[in-house]
Each structure stands twice: as C-alpha cells, then as structure tokens.
Amino acid sequence: MVDRLDVVVVGGGAAGLSGAVALTRSRRSVLVIDSEEPRNAPAGHVRNYLGREGAPPAELYAAGRAEVRGYGGEVMAGRVVAATARADGFMVELEDGSGVRARRLLVTTGLVDELPDVPGLAQRWGRDVLHCPYCHGYEVRDQAIGVLATGPMATHQAQLFRQLSADVTLFLHTAAALTPTETDELTARGIAVVGGEVTGLEVTDDRLSGVVLRSGEVVARQALAVAPLFTARAAVPTS
Ligand SMILES: Cc1cc2nc3c(=O)[nH]c(=O)nc-3n(C[C@H](O)[C@H](O)[C@H](O)COP(=O)(O)OP(=O)(O)OC[C@H]3O[C@@H](n4cnc5c(N)ncnc54)[C@H](O)[C@@H]3O)c2cc1C
Known part of the structure; x- marks a missing residue:
C-alpha cells in the first residue's frame, strides 16, 4: 500500500x-x-x-x-x-x-432500516416482511399482502402493492385515521382496511401466514409491507 x-x-x-x-x-x-x-x-x-x-x-x-x-x-x-x-x-x-x-x-x-416495533418483523425482514414494491413486489404478486400503516405514506404504499395483487389489506396499526378521500381511494381499488394495533406475526413452516392483532384476531397474510425509518449509519467521526 x-x-x-x-x-x-x-x-x-x-x-x-x-x-x-x-x-x-x-x-x-x-x-x-x-x-x-x-x-x-x-x-x-x-x-x-x-x-x-x-x-x-x-x-x-x-x-x-x-x-x-x-x-x-x-x-x-x-x-x-x-x-x-x-x-x-x-x-x-x-x-x-x-x-x-x-x-x-x-x-x-449507507443507512440502517429501523423497523416498526412489532415482534417478529426483524426475523422476516427481506423475506416476507418487505418495504419496496419494486425490489420485492413481483416475487409476492397475487399473494395475500398486508401493509402495516405507521405513517402518512401507508395508503400510497398500499396502492403500489395493489398493482401487484388484488388481495391487499391495510392494517391501520398506529397510523392516524384515514381521511374520507383516502377511504374512497382504497375502496375504489378493493383494498381492505383493518383497524387495531398489530402485535405480532403468525409464522407457519418458516413462512409468514398471518398478522396478529391486539384483539387476538389473526388475519391471514403471506407478505407484509412495512415502512422502515431510514437512519444514516453513525457518521464516521471527523475532527
Ligand atoms: C431487504 C432489502 C432489499 C433490497 N433489495 C433491493 C433490490 O432488489 N434492488 C435495489 O435496487 N435495491 C434494493 N435495496 C436497496 C439497496 O440495498 C440500497 O439502495 C443499497 O444497498 C445502497 O447502497 P450503499 O452502498 O449506499 O449502502 P450499503 O449497501 O448499506 O453499503 C454500505 C457499506 O458500508 C459499510 N460500512 C458502514 N459503516 C462503515 C464503517 N464505519 N467502516 C467501514 N465500512 C462501513 C457497510 O458494512 C456496508 O457494506 C434493498 C434494500 C433492502 C433493505
């Protein structure tokens, strides 16, 4: 050198x-x-x-x-x-x-993806817990897809995944209530909306099989789209 x-x-x-x-x-x-x-x-x-x-x-x-x-x-x-x-x-x-x-x-x-605080997400990240319709969407086409709402872009993410499957469910989780316009747009494309907090995932034979709500209800899903926070890796300290 x-x-x-x-x-x-x-x-x-x-x-x-x-x-x-x-x-x-x-x-x-x-x-x-x-x-x-x-x-x-x-x-x-x-x-x-x-x-x-x-x-x-x-x-x-x-x-x-x-x-x-x-x-x-x-x-x-x-x-x-x-x-x-x-x-x-x-x-x-x-x-x-x-x-x-x-x-x-x-x-x-690069950056670090900070996943929503739901048990089990990290273990399935990049497999059937996804974020990007362009990176992974084709691989889950026509599957039962969930979208975990944690912010205002969730309805947009649901619309993007709706392009890949007719079976998309938006889990409102911790996001704000939908506006009437958002509700109309989701309804127009047949995107189901489920209220209540998501508390976990159901996994069967090492594959996502359901999304667990605080009520105990399990909604069958094969893939779950989430919105990680993009956090810059700790900057290299300079002086
Ligand atoms: C699950 C997943 C799947 C994806 N799939 C696709 C896809 O199919 N197609 C696509 O286009 N994009 C995809 N992406 C996005 C893609 O991974 C990123 O856009 C890309 O990795 C960014 O490249 P980067 O070089 O900026 O950062 P990174 O890929 O994160 O690379 C940064 C590198 O810097 C190293 N590093 C960090 N700190 C230090 C340090 N202090 N000293 C030395 N080295 C350090 C890290 O170890 C790492 O190797 C995906 C992202 C995720 C999370």
Whole structure:
C-alpha cells in the first residue's frame, strides 16, 4: 500500500464500489474499507438491476470488488472508527488500531432500516416482511399482502402493492385515521382496511401466514409491507 492514498472509500457497498471503480479508472490510488454489512444483505436476490437481475447480493459485491481490484484499487475488510483532517488530507483510523492516510475521503456508509416495533418483523425482514414494491413486489404478486400503516405514506404504499395483487389489506396499526378521500381511494381499488394495533406475526413452516392483532384476531397474510425509518449509519467521526 502506498504511504498516502489519493482516496479512502469508507464503505464498500454498491455506492462505494461504484465510486471506487470510477476513481481507479481515473488512475487514483484507492483503498475501499468495508465492514461487510450491506443494507440488502437479508435479501436473497438483487432486483431491478439491469444485467445482473436476480443475482444474490454477495455475488454482486464480489464482482464489484473484483472490478475495483482489476483497475489497481485495493479493497479490505475493516471498520473505520475515526477520520482526522490534516493539512495534507485525512488520517483514517480502523477498529483494529491501524491507520491509513489519504488526500480525500469518500464516505459511502449507507443507512440502517429501523423497523416498526412489532415482534417478529426483524426475523422476516427481506423475506416476507418487505418495504419496496419494486425490489420485492413481483416475487409476492397475487399473494395475500398486508401493509402495516405507521405513517402518512401507508395508503400510497398500499396502492403500489395493489398493482401487484388484488388481495391487499391495510392494517391501520398506529397510523392516524384515514381521511374520507383516502377511504374512497382504497375502496375504489378493493383494498381492505383493518383497524387495531398489530402485535405480532403468525409464522407457519418458516413462512409468514398471518398478522396478529391486539384483539387476538389473526388475519391471514403471506407478505407484509412495512415502512422502515431510514437512519444514516453513525457518521464516521471527523475532527
Ligand atoms: C431487504 C432489502 C432489499 C433490497 N433489495 C433491493 C433490490 O432488489 N434492488 C435495489 O435496487 N435495491 C434494493 N435495496 C436497496 C439497496 O440495498 C440500497 O439502495 C443499497 O444497498 C445502497 O447502497 P450503499 O452502498 O449506499 O449502502 P450499503 O449497501 O448499506 O453499503 C454500505 C457499506 O458500508 C459499510 N460500512 C458502514 N459503516 C462503515 C464503517 N464505519 N467502516 C467501514 N465500512 C462501513 C457497510 O458494512 C456496508 O457494506 C434493498 C434494500 C433492502 C433493505
């Protein structure tokens, strides 16, 4: 490794590796440091990705790392814990106590999906607990789909999933009451609405089979769309 790199890329997911390819092709010396926790790791396949449709996430990242290395860049596993600005660039510190100097930093550390506080969601995240109709919707087409309302975009999410299945139920859960217009729009497309708080999931043979309400009622569902909060990963502390 050279004494001082042109660029250290913090985070080797899709964004970081893409940036690293562009930088290495511009003949910059580049090191990608990645803690290997990409956001889509729970998913079995990458969708809507022209040329690599359906590839497992790990395969996509392995190919990206190979492309970076093919242009002379370096990729290493590790976690950056600090970056200190200096007159000539940055000192980047890793969790293992090592450090590297770089003229520039590219911070591509991604975000964390904070799921609604319902027991069981995290265990099924990326499988039959979903968020994105474009990433996973086709895979649950024509299934019994639930949408867990936790905010004002829930009716929109229900309408998007209605494009994929005629059997969509909106669970009002903790969201505000529907407006008359929202009720009319949901009714027009045959989207059922269920009131009451959702307290859990019913799972049968390792597949979602129902949504459990506080009343004890179980509404049969094969997939549940949720709206996670997108929270930036703890920023790399700089000084
Ligand atoms: C379940 C699920 C399925 C999805 N499916 C699709 C899909 O099919 N198609 C699609 O287009 N999009 C999909 N997405 C969205 C897609 O995953 C994101 O848009 C994409 O991962 C964003 O890439 P990124 O590089 O910004 O962040 P990330 O993929 O999160 O990568 C960030 C990287 O930085 C690393 N990192 C973080 N902090 C540090 C640190 N301090 N030091 C070193 N490394 C660090 C992490 O370990 C990680 O490897 C899906 C998302 C989810 C949650």
